[in-house]
Amino acid sequence: MKFQISNFKFQMAGGLLLIGVLLAGCATVTKMTTGVLQATGTINQQQADSINRSAEAVEKTFKDITPEQEFYIGRSVAATLLTTYKPYENEAATHYLNVLGQTLALASDKPETFGGYHFIIMDTDEINAFAAPGGFVMVSRGLLRCCRNEDALAAVLAHEVGHVENQHGLKAIKGSRLTGALTILALEAGKNLGGQNLADVTKAFEGSITDITSSLVNKGYSSSLEYQADAAAVKILKRVGYNPAGLLDMLGQMKQRMPPGSAGFGKTHPDPQKRITEISAGLGDPAPLNEPAARQARFAAFLRSL
Amino acid sequence: MRRFVIVAAAGALGLAGAALAERMSVQVQDGQVRATPSFLGAVTAKLPYGAAVEAQAEQNGWIPVRTEAGQQGWMHKASLSKKKIVMTAGGAGATGASSDELALAGKGFNSDVEAQFKKQNPSVNFAAVDRMAKIKIAPQEMQQFLTAGSVKPAGGAK
Numbered sequence: 001m002k003f004q005i006s007n008f009k010f011q012m013a014g015g016l017l018l019i020g021v022l023l024a025g026c027a028t029v030t031k032m033t034t035g036v037l038q039a040t041g042t043i044n045q046q047q048a049d050s051i052n053r054s055a056e057a058v059e060k061t062f063k064d065i066t067p068e069q070e071f072y073i074g075r076s077v078a079a080t081l082l083t084t085y086k087p088y089e090n091e092a093a094t095h096y097l098n099v100l101g102q103t104l105a106l107a108s109d110k111p112e113t114f115g116g117y118h119f120i121i122m123d124t125d126e127i128n129a130f131a132a133p134g135g136f137v138m139v140s141r142g143l144l145r146c147c148r149n150e151d152a153l154a155a156v157l158a159h160e161v162g163h164v165e166n167q168h169g170l171k172a173i174k175g176s177r178l179t180g181a182l183t184i185l186a187l188e189a190g191k192n193l194g195g196q197n198l199a200d201v202t203k204a205f206e207g208s209i210t211d212i213t214s215s216l217v218n219k220g221y222s223s224s225l226e227y228q229a230d231a232a233a234v235k236i237l238k239r240v241g242y243n244p245a246g247l248l249d250m251l252g253q254m255k256q257r258m259p260p261g262s263a264g265f266g267k268t269h270p271d272p273q274k275r276i277t278e279i280s281a282g283l284g285d286p287a288p289l290n291e292p293a294a295r296q297a298r299f300a301a302f303l304r305s306l
Numbered sequence: 307m308r309r310f311v312i313v314a315a316a317g318a319l320g321l322a323g324a325a326l327a328e329r330m331s332v333q334v335q336d337g338q339v340r341a342t343p344s345f346l347g348a349v350t351a352k353l354p355y356g357a358a359v360e361a362q363a364e365q366n367g368w369i370p371v372r373t374e375a376g377q378q379g380w381m382h383k384a385s386l387s388k389k390k391i392v393m394t395a396g397g398a399g400a401t402g403a404s405s406d407e408l409a410l411a412g413k414g415f416n417s418d419v420e421a422q423f424k425k426q427n428p429s430v431n432f433a434a435v436d437r438m439a440k441i442k443i444a445p446q447e448m449q450q451f452l453t454a455g456s457v458k459p460a461g462g463a464k
């Protein structure tokens with residue numbers, strides 16, 4: 001993909017920029033620049049002080065990313081993934097997925113994000129799902145087919161919401177990129193980015209998108225983050241009124257259907273049996289899955305449409 | 307007598323809450339003020355990103371707010387930030403803000419950066435994301451969906 005090549009260039013350029021910033025002393029450069037901005041009336045004294053203080057705390061982390069920035073990162077991550085994984089065009093199925101998914105999201109610890117939660121089906125048999133920052137959730141037909149009932153589907157979506165609420169995507173961004181990008185941001189706080197600054201921030205942006213997509217597609221998150229998303233899913237399911245046994249049922253199906261060493265979850269997620277063991281430890285003995293007819297019927301119609 | 311003490315204590319707490327009102331900023335695109343502390347509550351006011359509200363103490367995730375126009379209602383804590391969101395350069399100054407207290411709207415990774423990214427990667431499927439972002443389900447439809455499917459939390463609705 002093109003942006004990966006340009007990203008490589010950025011790593012070199014960004015590295016030089018970073019070295020430059022470090023040599024110059026980030027806080028010193030910032031103070032000089034905020035002084036100029038202040039003198040020109042672009043920012044006021046208090047804003048200048050604030051920016052100077054923030055530049056002094058050079059320890060930039062994903063926590064410095066605002067919900068608005070998280071939204072833009074998420075949009076580009078989703079757009080990149082949906083270039084490889086084409087959306088499955090079925091309005092009724094997509095609507096059903098969003099009714100269920102957005103309902104579950106409202107019961108999460110982060111019911112509102114900058115742009116809200118949105119769900120889409122990826123047209124692939126691969127067993128896979130992605131949660132891009134800010135709430136863009138993509139689930140493959142292959143994974144949906146591992147669900148035998150609505151409770152299981154709710155579990156899949158709630159797990160992805162769990163990744164969003166815990167900002168796992170942002171955590172995949174390399175710290176060095178944020179140091180670079182957020183330093184430029186601090187320097188250019190009072191005005192719109194233009195020219196070289198816009199180019200530099202865009203390169204840091206591309207780098208961040210690459211970090212997240214490569215985590216989602218190739219490396220996967222650490223097991224502990226997956227277990228955290230499973231725990232969030234159980235919490236959400238209980239709050240809404242779905243049976244968390246749906247998660248175990250879905251993982252059981254995944255275990256049977258996923259060829260060893262396959263792409264998607266086979267590569268990026270802990271073994272389904274390990275997840276079952278981990279979830280069961282906290283769940284005890286859940287009630288058996290026993291869905292009312294209306295719920296079964298609407299889920300069956302959804303599954304048939306895939 | 308005991309009841310009186312409890313009522314008096316609650317009253318005192320209420321006053322303390324009012325005294326502790328703090329300024330918060332809307333940190334979502336479509337801020338919604340609701341009549342009751344629930345996503346099913348009627349939306350009584352809509353606030354843009356960065357709008358300031360006067361906030362009282364949180365109650366189970368919901369914050370009683372008063373907008374700058376004087377409307378009162380509830381907003382979910384996820385939609386509000388303690389950071390002051392500065393919309394324009396040279397606007398109302400941050401009051402002794404530290405980095406933890408100040409966010410700059412529209413800065414950093416923003417629509418300009420997305421446009422640059424798009425220009426450099428024209429094949430990337432933003433059309434799909436734009437379609438996705440338009441899908442917004444009304445809380446009433448969610449409620450009907452749950453009722454039709456007999457989905458009920460074991461401990462009763464919250």
